[in-house]
Amino acid sequence: AQSVTQPDIHITVSEGASLELRCNYSYGATPYLFWYVQSPGQGLQLLLKYFSGDTLVQGIKGFEAEFKRSQSSFNLRKPSVHWSDAAEYFCAVGVGGSQGNLIFGKGTKLSVKP
Amino acid sequence: NAGVTQTPKFRVLKTGQSMTLLCAQDMNHEYMYWYRQDPGMGLRLIHYSVGEGTTAKGEVPDGYNVSRLKKQNFLLGLESAAPSQTSVYFCASSKSAGRNQPQHFGDGTRLSIL
Numbered sequence: 001a002q003s004v005t006q007p008d009i010h011i012t013v014s015e016g017a018s019l020e021l022r023c024n025y026s027y028g029a030t031p032y033l034f035w036y037v038q039s040p041g042q043g044l045q046l047l048l049k050y051f052s053g054d055t056l057v058q059g060i061k062g063f064e065a066e067f068k069r070s071q072s073s074f075n076l077r078k079p080s081v082h083w084s085d086a087a088e089y090f091c092a093v094g095v096g097g098s099q100g101n102l103i104f105g106k107g108t109k110l111s112v113k114p
Numbered sequence: 115n116a117g118v119t120q121t122p123k124f125r126v127l128k129t130g131q132s133m134t135l136l137c138a139q140d141m142n143h144e145y146m147y148w149y150r151q152d153p154g155m156g157l158r159l160i161h162y163s164v165g166e167g168t169t170a171k172g173e174v175p176d177g178y179n180v181s182r183l184k185k186q187n188f189l190l191g192l193e194s195a196a197p198s199q200t201s202v203y204f205c206a207s208s209k210s211a212g213r214n215q216p217q218h219f220g221d222g223t224r225l226s227i228l
Contacts, residue, residue, distance in 0.1 A: 009154075015211065032214045041202055042117070051214055053178035090157075094213030100147060101211045106156035 002027050002095050006105035013081050014113045021076040021108050032094035033074040034102065035065055039087045043098030049090075050074060061085070086112045116140050120205050120220035127195045128225050135190040135223050137205030144206045145218065146188040147172070148180060150201040157204065163188055164211065195227045 005024045024032055032033050036044040048059025049107045055067040061062055065076045074091060092102040118139045127133055137146065148160040159172030161180040169180045177199060179191045180195060188207075202224050206217040 034216055036219075037213070041221075042216075043221040044206075045219070046216050049216060079213055094215070096213035100159045100212055101145070101164060102207060102216055102217055104157050 001038050002103055003011045004093050004103050004105035006089075006091055006108045008108045008113065009081040009106075010109045011114060012111040015083050017066070018079050019076075019078045019085070019110070021080045021091075021110070023074045023076065023105060024072050025074060025091070026072065027093050027095065031067075031074075033065075033067060034092040034094070035059065035063070035074070036092065036104075036109070037061075037077050037087050038090065044090060075098050078106065081110075081112055083114065084111045086110055118201075118205055118207055118218050118220035121224050122222065122223060124224045127192075129195060129197060130211045130228060131195050132193050132197065133189070133225075134192075135203055135205075135225075137186075137188045137190070137207075137220060138216045138217070139205075141177040141207060141218065143207035143209050143218070144185075145211055146182065147206045147208075148178070148188065148190045149173065149203070149204045149206065150223075151204060152201050155169070158206065160190065160203075170205055198206070199225065201225060 003026045034049045035047040038044045088107045090107045091105040121136045121174045147162045149157040163182040166185040181189045187207045204218045208217045
């Protein structure tokens with residue numbers, strides 16, 4: 001079955017520390033993968049996407065993600081977290097079809113300590 | 115450069131009242147979606163539309179109705195509001211149902227049913 005798992009519900013990091021948010025997907029073919037960020041009181045904003053080619057993709061706000069087919073993972077990283085990065089992050093896999101062409105994970109909430 | 119606009123942003127209703135949430139997109143997207151977001155539940159698809167004049171049920175359609183009379187607008191109605199419908203509602207749109215198509219989200223409507 002197609003699915004996305006974000007194992008961590010809530011992560012707290014110190015400002016300036018590095019960040020890695022985990023995402024595991026289940027999909028039979030080559031996946032299209034997305035990361036979204038939801039700041040408090042806002043909608044979901046697309047951070048980055050992976051379609052093919054280079055397995056390390058760069059996104060907005062200094063984020064990057066690495067696709068690892070052997071691990072069925074698409075982890076989001078940032079070298080140095082800023083307080084403004086506190087938000088909820090959603091991973092998604094593109095499955096196609098009109099009934100919601102994306103399957104979303106349940107999200108990881110990031111808190112940033114000063 | 116509006117993208118997806120949702121109105122209203124906040125609303126408080128009494129049990130049994132009705133209301134309509136409006137979603138408007140200016141990207142000429144064919145597909146539109148209504149989700150609800152509840153703590154720990156992620157995004158759940160309520161209804162979706164594959165084009166003007168078409169609507170279909172998603173994962174949690176009970177208690178909601180929708181209409182898409184114009185391509186750019188997607189309305190979500192609550193005929194008789196219940197406390198269980200207290201949630202944050204998001205509208206999204208995508209160019210097509212392709213699995214490489216990101217969804218674009220509005221900023222949400224925060225609805226409380228007393």
